[in-house]
Amino acid sequence: MSECPHIAELPRSEPAPRGETCGACLAVGGHPVQLRLCLVCGQVGCCDSSPYQHATRHFKETGHAVMRSFEPGESWRWCYADGSIV
Template structure:
């Protein structure tokens, strides 16, 4: 696990999730493989293993760099800019 400058930019406390699953997957009739929570705004998106990769698209659209796993029992965080667990 590494430190990155993007974690210092995160709001405290962590934002509440906007939804319980990926809304874009629901709209498309797809099932997300795993979920990610944006630690800047609370958007929930599907992971890279999902057909549509909405978490990555959220980063590309907004520049919100750090997300964490939104799976039960998991708390790891990923920085899209640094390409590493932080």
């Protein structure tokens, strides 16, 4: 794991999740795989193993670079801008 400059840009408190699953998947009748939580705004999206890749799409649309796993028992974080675990 490495430190990235995007970590310093995160809010001091982790944002509350905007839902319990990927709302964008639910809207299109999809099945989300491996959820991610945006650490800037709390958006919950599916990972790149899901057909729609909503977490990556969220990063591309908003520039919110750092997300963490939203799966039970997992707490790792990923920086889309750096392409690495942080």
